Structure formats: C-alpha cells, structure tokens
Amino acid sequence: MEGLTRVPVREQEPEVRAANFEEVCLGYNEEEAVAEAKRCLNCKNAQCMKGCPVSINIPAFVEQVKNGDFTKAYEIISESSALPAVCGRVCPQESQCEGKCIRGFKGDPVSIGKLERFVADTARENGIKPKTAAEKNGKKVAVIGGGPAGLTCAGDLAKMGYDVTIFEAFHKAGGVLGYGIPEFRLPKSIVQKEIDNLKNMGVKVETSMVIGKTFTIDELMKEEGYSAVFIGSGAGLPSFMHIPGENLNGVYSANEFLTRINLMKAYQFPSADTPVYVGKNVAVIGGGNVAMDAARSAKRLGAENVYIIYRRSEEEMPARLEEVHHAKEEGIIFKMLCNPTKIIGDENFWVKEIECIEMELGEPDASGRRRPSPKAGSEFTLDMETVIVAIGQSPNPLIKQTTPHLETQKWGGIITDEQTGATSIPGVFAGGDAVTGAATVILAMGAGKTAAKNIDEYIKNHQ
Ligand code: FAD
Numbered sequence: 001m002e003g004l005t006r007v008p009v010r011e012q013e014p015e016v017r018a019a020n021f022e023e024v025c026l027g028y029n030e031e032e033a034v035a036e037a038k039r040c041l042n043c044k045n046a047q048c049m050k051g052c053p054v055s056i057n058i059p060a061f062v063e064q065v066k067n068g069d070f071t072k073a074y075e076i077i078s079e080s081s082a083l084p085a086v087c088g089r090v091c092p093q094e095s096q097c098e099g100k101c102i103r104g105f106k107g108d109p110v111s112i113g114k115l116e117r118f119v120a121d122t123a124r125e126n127g128i129k130p131k132t133a134a135e136k137n138g139k140k141v142a143v144i145g146g147g148p149a150g151l152t153c154a155g156d157l158a159k160m161g162y163d164v165t166i167f168e169a170f171h172k173a174g175g176v177l178g179y180g181i182p183e184f185r186l187p188k189s190i191v192q193k194e195i196d197n198l199k200n201m202g203v204k205v206e207t208s209m210v211i212g213k214t215f216t217i218d219e220l221m222k223e224e225g226y227s228a229v230f231i232g233s234g235a236g237l238p239s240f241m242h243i244p245g246e247n248l249n250g251v252y253s254a255n256e257f258l259t260r261i262n263l264m265k266a267y268q269f270p271s272a273d274t275p276v277y278v279g280k281n282v283a284v285i286g287g288g289n290v291a292m293d294a295a296r297s298a299k300r301l302g303a304e305n306v307y308i309i310y311r312r313s314e315e316e317m318p319a320r321l322e323e324v325h326h327a328k329e330e331g332i333i334f335k336m337l338c339n340p341t342k343i344i345g346d347e348n349f350w351v352k353e354i355e356c357i358e359m360e361l362g363e364p365d366a367s368g369r370r371r372p373s374p375k376a377g378s379e380f381t382l383d384m385e386t387v388i389v390a391i392g393q394s395p396n397p398l399i400k401q402t403t404p405h406l407e408t409q410k411w412g413g414i415i416t417d418e419q420t421g422a423t424s425i426p427g428v429f430a431g432g433d434a435v436t437g438a439a440t441v442i443l444a445m446g447a448g449k450t451a452a453k454n455i456d457e458y459i460k461n462h463q
C-alpha cells in the first residue's frame with residue numbers, strides 16, 4: 001500500500017562519521033520533506049499532538065510543508081516552541097508525537113521530527129525569525145538557568161511583554177544543549193541561533209552568574225526588583241559508582257568528559273585551549289543517551305575499542321533507539337548484563353584495567369524494569385585506559401542551600417505543584433530536570449511553558 005514507509009533521511013556513512021564531529025544526520029531536502037509531508041492524513045482528532053508536551057499544531061504545520069509554504073509552517077511551530085531546530089534533532093519522537101501517529105498502526109509513522117527540523121533549518125537559512133515580543137508591561141522576571149526549561153519559560157514570558165533576564169552559571173547559555181549533547185547530534189551554531197532569536201525578542205542573557213553565589217533568590221526578589229523567579233537549573237551533579245579505583249587518573253564523569261569536548265571544544269585541540277585524554281580502550285558505564293554520547297565521542301577522539309557496560313539487557317536501556325543504532329553502526333561494543341566492581345590502576349595511578357561481574361535479571365523493581373543481580377564467580381577483567389561514568393545526575397544542591405523554605409525531595413529535586421510549577425515559596429516557580437531529575441528536552445520545555453503561564457497569572461494577581 002502506498003505511503004507505508006517514510007522517506008529515508010540521508011546520513012553520513014558510519015565509517016566516515018566515526019572519525020569526525022560533523023552532524024551525522026543530514027536532514028531532508030525540499031523534495032524529500034514535501035514527499036514525507038504528503039504521507040500525513042491531516043487527522044481531525046490528531047493523536048500526534050497529544051504526544052507533544054508543548055502542543056505543536058502538527059497537522060497544521062505538516063499541511064503547510066505539503067503546500068510548500070515553509071514560512072507559514074515555521075510560524076505555526078514557533079507559536080508553541082522556541083527551539084524547533086533543537087527538538088527536531090534530539091526529541092525522542094518515537095515515544096512522543098510519532099509514537100501516537102495514526103500512520104504508525106500500519107507502516108511507519110510520519111517523520112514529524114525530521115519535518116520539524118527541515119522547517120526550522122529552512123527558516124534559519126532564509127533569515128526568517130519568530131515574531132517579536134508584545135509591548136513591555138514593566139514587570140521583571142528572573143530565570144535561573146539557560147537550558148531548554150529556562151529558555152522556553154523566558155521566551156513565553158517575553159512574548160507576553162515581561163522584561164526577562166536569564167541568569168546562567170556557565171559562560172554560554174544552552175544548558176545540556178550546549179555542554180552535553182555533542183556537535184555531531186546537535187551543532188552548537190544551531191543552538192546559538194535559537195538563543196539569538198530569543199534575544200531578538202528582548203530576553204536578556206547574563207552569563208557567568210551563579211545564583212546562590214552572585215545573587216540569592218531572595219535578593220533577586222527583594223533587592224533587584226524581580227516580581228517572580230523561575231528555577232530551571234537542571235540536574236548537573238554527576239552520580240558515581242563508589243567502587244574502588246574510581247579516583248584514578250583516566251576516570252571521568254560523563255559530564256566532565258562531554259563538557260570538555262562540547263563547551264570547551266576539546267575535539268579541536270590544540271586550536272582550542274582544553275585537551276581531553278582518551279586511551280586505546282575506553283569503558284563507558286551506563287545505558288542512557290549520556291552514555292551513548294560519551295562512547296561515540298570517545299570513538300571520534302581516536303579510541304580503538306569503546307565499550308558500553310550496562311548492568312541490564314539492551315531491552316531495558318533508556319537511550320533513544322536511534323542513538324543505540326548509530327552507536328552500533330560506529331563500532332561501539334555493547335557489553336550487556338555486566339557491572340563494574342573495581343577499577344585497577346598502574347604504579348602512576350592511571351587506569352590499567354576494569355574488573356566487571358556478569359549480571360542476571362530477576363523480578364521487576366520499583367522502576368518496572370527487571371532487577372539485575374550479580375552472578376557469583378563470574379568476574380572478569382578488561383584492559384582499559386579510560387573509564388567514563390554515565391550512571392545519572394541529580395540537581396546541584398547550591399540553590400536549595402541558599403534558599404531557605406524551598407522544599408525539595410530527599411534526592412534534591414525541587415517540589416512543585418504539578419499543574420502550575422509553583423514551589424513552596426510564593427512567586428518562585430521551577431521546572432525541567434531541577435524538578436524531575438534527568439529527563440528530556442521537550443519535557444523541560446513543557447515545564448517552562450506551564451510555569452510561564454502561571455507566572456503571568458501570579459503577577460497579575462499580585463500587582
Ligand atoms: P539543563 O539543560 O541542565 O540546563 C540547566 C542550566 O542551568 C545549565 O546551563 C546550568 O549551567 C544552569 N545552572 C545550574 N545551576 C545554576 C545556578 N545556580 N545559577 C545559574 N545557572 C545555573 N534529552 C532529549 O530529549 N534528547 C536527547 O537526545 C538527550 N540527550 C542528552 C545527552 C546528554 C549528554 C545529557 C546530559 C542529557 C541529554 N538529554 C536529552 C536530557 C536533556 O538534555 C535534559 O533533560 C534537558 O536539557 C533539561 O533541561 P533543563 O533546562 O531542565 O536543564
């Protein structure tokens with residue numbers, strides 16, 4: 001039957017891309033995008049929209065792609081999303097909009113993500129920008145953190161006329177989009193362009209401003225004149241395994257490894273200032289997107305054997321299917337049902353070997369995934385020069401420590417009202433990874449949007 005399969009997207013060949021940091025996916029051209037858009041049935045009760053946390057009017061924008069009116073398509077997307085070129089590249093569409101697309105019942109779902117990317121890229125290449133903000137209303141809102149949650153909240157508030165300032169701890173805004181997700185999945189120039197669009201709408205971005213050090217939230221509200229604050233400070237504190245040898249030279253948190261490569265451009269060393277060391281054999285511990293990004297980056301930096309070491313089976317791996325598929329194509333070795341027990345060093349305290357134990361799966365645990373347990377006597381060692389730990393992140397405690405009365409979970413997540421994003425402090429809202437723990441770009445954006453709407457209501461009710 002016609003239209004069952006999606007228009008394939010062009011990619012760099014695996015053996016070529018495994019040695020460079022250029023974008024893997026080349027995206028649709030005009031002809032391909034129109035052909036793919038024609039597969040959309042323009043459903044009256046569009047299920048795809050129910051899967052989109054920022055409620056993009058998917059059938060309407062796809063219809064415009066079908067008609068060849070890419071500017072109109074961009075206007076439709078921009079009404080709901082400040083970061084379409086980003087989302088078109090990194091959103092887990094397979095479990096969101098595309099996971100619900102009616103076309104997917106018999107054949108491939110419409111390639112909504114790739115169409116979104118095409119529309120955003122075409123607009124950028126033709127200098128088309130989202131509509132500028134409404135007239136200013138004289139009220140100031142502070143946004144802590146320049147990741148997807150903060151950027152979305154700031155963009156929506158600017159559209160409503162607020163004077164918004166983002167305070168970002170790093171020297172560049174973008175959050176994980178800038179420091180975590182590698183160039184070959186998300187070029188940094190594209191992230192910057194979407195941030196520039198927000199600046200054009202009047203959003204101010206103050207970098208190298210650590211809230212909790214430069215200002216506290218209390219100072220922002222009582223001394224700096226902000227009517228409300230949004231906390232979108234993410235979950236940037238890496239977790240470790242707490243096994244012997246984790247303090248050896250050659251062991252990184254995935255955060256440090258990826259920040260050096262992406263934000264500090266270590267892959268361009270020596271023309272960039274920051275180097276990063278990878279040995280011949282690299283072990284990445286974990287099975288999420290972060291682990292895939294670290295492994296694929298290590299391969300591109302010249303490692304011969306890169307292992308993903310994960311304690312459950314491939315079925316339970318939280319990484320996006322596309323990332324796992326790309327990693328395998330690039331030669332990453334998957335060691336499933338396997339857990340590190342010890343990192344062994346040489347006489348100079350550099351990593352020499354990693355000891356692991358085989359695992360087996362039992363009954364499901366609280367997360368619904370089958371619980372792994374070690375198989376007695378199955379220990380083995382692998383020669384290793386670099387170990388990258390990618391087993392999770394939690395919120396940095398600084399904001400909690402410097403904000404009395406801000407209620408948080410035991411693990412550090414800020415407690416909010418699910419419907420509004422309001423925290424335990426009047427006028428202070430929060431969203432994204434700082435609330436949920438490590439999640440996704442689009443969920444962070446959805447939380448930023450919800451908070452913006454409720455900040456507006458809060459300010460109107462308290463003036
Ligand atoms: P963040 O993006 O973490 O941004 C928070 C910002 O706040 C940071 O810039 C930080 O510097 C700043 N900040 C922190 N504390 C302070 C402070 N005290 N003062 C001022 N600023 C502060 N999700 C996907 O959907 N698809 C993917 O493919 C994907 N891949 C990923 C790959 C990696 C390597 C990582 C780490 C995550 C990935 N994710 C992916 C998850 C996704 O990036 C996050 O869920 C998302 O970025 C969360 O957005 P956020 O705005 O809440 O936080």
Ligand code: SF4
Pocket residue numbers: 039040041042043046047048049058059062100101102103110112
């Ligand atoms: Fe088009 Fe699929 Fe959405 Fe229907 S569910 S409108 S086919 S993208």
